[in-house]
Amino acid sequence: MSDSKVRVQVNTNEFIWDKNEGLFTFDGAPALLFWDSAIELFLKTIEEVSGSDVSTTVFEATGFRMGHLVSTYYTGRFDIEEIIEQYKDIYRNAGWGNVKIAYYSLEEKKVIVQLKNSWEHRIFKLMDKDQAGVLLPSHWAGVFSGLFQENMWYKINQSQLTGHDYDEIEIYASSTTPSKNIHNLTRQKEQEHINALEAKVEQRTEELSALVRDLSSPVIPVLKDILVIPLVGKFNEERFEELMQKALYEFSGHHAKYMLFDLTGINHFDEFTIQGLQKTIQAISLIGGNSILVGVSPSLSMAITNSNVDMSGITFFSTLQHGVQFALEQNGFDIIERK
Structure with missing residues (x-):
């Protein structure tokens, strides 16, 4: 044993401290304490x-x-x-x-x-x-x-x-194996992150859907016995269900006779939209109401004509003004310009 190295033998194991180099070995391999x-x-x-x-x-x-x-x-x-x-x-x-x-x-x-x-x-x-x-x-x-x-x-x-x-x-x-555990943990963390994002998206979607429900398709009383519903954006089955419920509820609550559906805000008018609108009109007629479609552009007119949906018996006007004037006349009123 030299002054620079201290060796200790414990059973078959050898410990060496190299004081000059600041190193320690255990059975010949570098070690730490x-x-x-x-x-x-x-x-x-x-x-x-x-x-x-x-x-x-x-x-x-x-x-x-x-x-x-x-x-x-x-x-x-x-x-x-x-x-x-x-x-x-x-x-x-x-x-x-x-x-x-x-x-x-x-x-x-x-x-x-x-x-x-x-x-x-x-x-x-x-x-x-x-x-x-x-x-x-x-x-x-x-x-x-x-x-x-x-x-x-x-x-x-x-x-x-x-x-x-x-x-x-x-x-x-x-x-x-440790590698499999690491892989599984990574997948688990990814899935947790995905789930958290999906939860946020779902929450945000519900908030936006609620906002859309509150803002879209308001029922507006125009004059006596006449209601107007402006339709905006693209409609799916859920929105048509909400539209029908709102239209029937407001129509009955106001004891109205005419419901005007303003199509000015609809850009995409496919057969699904036409069918949904037809069902809503039929529901209004079952409770004694009359429906009028206003804001019908030439492109919407062509889409309705080329569809397989029977829209006969429904009154159409190109503007809301003409539709309101027609409903007033049917109720026995005239709009007279004040002199």
Whole structure:
């Protein structure tokens, strides 16, 4: 042992501190030492920044890949049974707590690991957690994935945090991988984002629909017994249903005789629109009303003529003024210009 290097042999493990270079090695590999409180702060920060679900996936991926790295370091130097036997010394001497491989079967691809006083348990106890961590269980899944050359995953059978004497982790062959978990988490976050956007769109659509319902197709009493409904924009089945309900309600409430539908604000006049308008007119006639279509442009006139909808018996005018004048005359009134 030189003045610049300090070597400590613990069982089969060798620790070397190079004081001049400020380096520390564990079994010949560069290593670091941390206080439990530093690791606690590290874990808390990841959880705070990422959230619980994301941090769980991060810890699992980190632990698994660390374990897989450990298995590659020892594979080739010892056979599997020797490595499994030495793990209790390797992890205990590194301050990871007591490790016991309670059961393993290469044929079954199954291992049961028992941990006591692991650093993760110590830290979670300081953090007042009531559930076991996932970093060390996934770490052991990574270790045995490397040793067995088979993808392994874990489940926690029991935990010291819930009053047991030790943590028990069952490692088994599985199709679950950290990469799949990350992919699933990404899809989940994307779906949550999509759902949130869809909810906002739905809310906004409902608000706009309510606004359209309030603003469109107002029923305007013009003169005695005469109502006018200006139609604006493109109509679908829902809007026609609302139009019919509003027209019937207002017509009955005003005890009117004539309902004028002003088509000036309609640019698109297809067969669906004509059919919807015809049904509304028929509904008005069933309660004794008369319907007049006003604001009929040459293009709308052609669309109605070329449609398969029977609009015979309905009165048309090119302007609202002519329609109102006609309704007044039918009621026995004349518009007389004051001299």
